[in-house]
Amino acid sequence: MSLAFMRPVRRDDFDQVLALAKQSGGGMTNLPSDAEALRPRVEFSVESFEANAERPSGEVYMMVLEKDGKVIGTSAVFSAVGLDYGFVNYRINKTVHASKQLKKRIERRLLVPTHDFTGCAEVGTLFLSPDARGGGYGKILSKARYLFIAQHRKLIADPVCAEMRGWRGPNGEQPFWDSLGRLFFDMEFEDADLANSSMGNQMIADLLPRHPIYVALLPKAARDVLGKPHDSALPAFNMLLSEGFAFRGYIDVFDAGPLVDARIDDIKTIRESSIKKVSIGKSDSETQYLISAGRLSTFRVVRSEGTIDGDTITISEEAARALGTKSGDEVRAVKW
Incomplete structure (x- = not known):
């Protein structure tokens, strides 16, 4: 069995x-x-990947996790989102109503359509085959995106956002869509989601309610x-929070x-993470690292044992082969 990369x-x-x-x-x-x-x-x-962009202009960098010649997962970095049609979300705001006569003060929440993240980068498309779960591969899919961003800072907008799939019931119930989206888009969720995937966000701008709700x-x-993630998205949501992402009251409109x-x-x-020079040999440590090498079309990430000594990391021949590196090359490494 070969290393997944x-x-x-x-x-x-x-x-x-x-x-x-x-x-x-569905729902992705x-x-x-x-x-x-x-x-x-x-x-x-x-x-x-082939374009060699010089700045974030809407590129999508989708990556796959390959093991033994088979693709077992995907994840992606979007350099800047919504440049053509806008990137729309609801922001949950608070409003206050007060009556001196009744001596009442009532707080209410509002869903406010915003374009606050238009032009920001996004990480997404994370999905791991159910057959491959339990081996830490989901963590590789998630963290590999950040190593890609670190290696391509000029190509990725700042800040970075991530949208999680919303909650669905055990029988596919979607209470938010059924009570709001369906009324304005006049179609089933799957049809709206597919149209959004294939046609872009303009349909959202056209049909979404224009006033706070x-x-x-x-x-x-x-x-x-x-703001409740799909049960299957909860591990990814928790990984994002552990990376320093924060939920600030923004939700998906669907x-x-x-x-x-x-x-x-x-x-x-x-x-x-830090930049190290590669030394190929037998590592005398069981410490594992996530290691990236290359740029754009040659970018690779592998999880492997390694030994760090100053500005050098010693990795196995198998790991070097998966990364496409040789002794003396620079890689970026972070402790697993």
């Missing part, structure tokens, strides 16, 4: 990525399970899921999933 998605990965998307259960806008919606996303990502007017079932954000310099993996 992250690399940029390729055109010939499409069938395997589509199979993963179909396993996701950036990983649609429809072939016609997914194909241009994979194609654009390949083009983004009082949360108190929503059914209790909808109120209860504001399913009310939480949006979290962080400044690049505050992301733990980036802050704790």
Whole structure:
């Protein structure tokens, strides 16, 4: 068995990525399970790696986790979102109503449409095959994105946000969509999500309510899921929080999933990573590191045992081969 490693998605990965998307259960806008919606996303990502951009201009850097020749997971970095149509979210605001005559002061929550994260970077598209769970691979998928950002600072906008899938009931119930989105988009959630994936955010700008909405007017079932992640997204949500991302009251307009954000310099993996020179040999330590090498189309990430001595990290021949490095090359490493 070979080491699992992250690399940029390729055109010939499409069938395997589509199979993963179909396993996701839907609701991942950036990983649609429809072939016609997914194909241009994979194609654009390949083009983004090949473009050698000089600044964040909307590129999408999708990566895959490969093990023994099979793609078992995906994740991505979006250099800057919403540049064409805007990036819309609801912000949960507080408003206060007071009556001196009645001696009453009542606080209420409002859902306010915002473009606060338009132009920011985003991390997303994290999905791991159910067959591969339990081996720390989800953590690799998550942290590899931060090493990519660290290695390509000029290409990634700051801050970075992440949208999580909103909560669904055991039978697929979506109380937020059913009580709000459906009324304005006049379609099923899956159809709206697919349209958003294939056509972009303009449809949201066209059909989303233009005025704030009082949360108190929503059914209790909808109120209860504001900012609540999908059960399957909870581990990823917790990993984001542990990296320094914070939930500040922003939610997805379709399913009310939480949006979290962080400044690049505050992301733990980036802050704790450092540049080392490669020495190939037998490590005398069992300490594991997440190690990245290369730039854009040659970018790779692997988890491996290593020994750090000053500005040098000693790694195995297998790890060096997976990274495409040789002795003397520079890599970025962070303790696992």
